[in-house]
Amino acid sequence: MILAVIQARMSSTRLPGKVLKDVLGEPMVIRQLERISRSKMIDQIVVATSTETSDDPLAEAVTSAGYQVFRGSLDDVLSRFQTLRKDFNPTHIVRLTADCPLTDPAVIDGIIEQHVETQVDYTSNVISRTFPRGLDAEVFTVAALDRLSELELSDDEHEHVTLGFYKRPGEFTLTNYAGTADNSHLRWTVDNPEDYDFALWVYSELYPSKPDFDSADILELLELHPERILIEDGH
Numbered sequence: 001m002i003l004a005v006i007q008a009r010m011s012s013t014r015l016p017g018k019v020l021k022d023v024l025g026e027p028m029v030i031r032q033l034e035r036i037s038r039s040k041m042i043d044q045i046v047v048a049t050s051t052e053t054s055d056d057p058l059a060e061a062v063t064s065a066g067y068q069v070f071r072g073s074l075d076d077v078l079s080r081f082q083t084l085r086k087d088f089n090p091t092h093i094v095r096l097t098a099d100c101p102l103t104d105p106a107v108i109d110g111i112i113e114q115h116v117e118t119q120v121d122y123t124s125n126v127i128s129r130t131f132p133r134g135l136d137a138e139v140f141t142v143a144a145l146d147r148l149s150e151l152e153l154s155d156d157e158h159e160h161v162t163l164g165f166y167k168r169p170g171e172f173t174l175t176n177y178a179g180t181a182d183n184s185h186l187r188w189t190v191d192n193p194e195d196y197d198f199a200l201w202v203y204s205e206l207y208p209s210k211p212d213f214d215s216a217d218i219l220e221l222l223e224l225h226p227e228r229i230l231i232e233d234g235h
Helices: 028-036 053-064 077-088 105-118 142-149 155-159 193-206 215-224
Strands: 002-007 044-050 068-072 092-097 122-124 138-141 174-176
Touching (some): 028 044, 028 193, 053 068, 068 077, 105 174, 193 215
16 A cells, blocks of 8 residues: 655744645645645555644644544654554555645656556655656655664654665665656745745646646746746755
């Protein structure tokens, strides 16, 4: 069973409460869940948040929209994943973050398909980036997660679940999923007010006529409005 786990929390430093910010009448996280639900490869979706009271509104919004929530440690996200996997018993986990309302289910499916075909421990499109920031997705086997959890890990590796995989390429097999073009300079994630305004503009332009708009639709829109392009830091 392939389980998608969307990491989410209210305590963002640069844009607090961003996951519940309004996007055409729905919280941003719910818009993202709508998109992830179109995946053909994912069997089940759960939003993983913390047990902190600050995340109560998030948990309530997600459950009210009909999606599952799992709550665990705020800082030790690895332990959150380990406890969660015992409840859901998947064979593979797709790790996503709740600041990507423009995520593309076709890209997620491509990563999963490559992961299953190659039978490696970990596959993502972030080892060597070609996709816009905001289309990130990682897939790993639960067996690899169990092996990782048995190692002596740093605090950073407990907080950032998959860091332990690509810090140990000799111990885990990794593959990268690449696009046909290099769009790694584009910024489609939501981390600050400017990012949010961009995502809201994309939804306003595309969602009313095509709720299942994809990456190609966004790229076409940006060709018409190059002044709206956001560039990822470092480009």
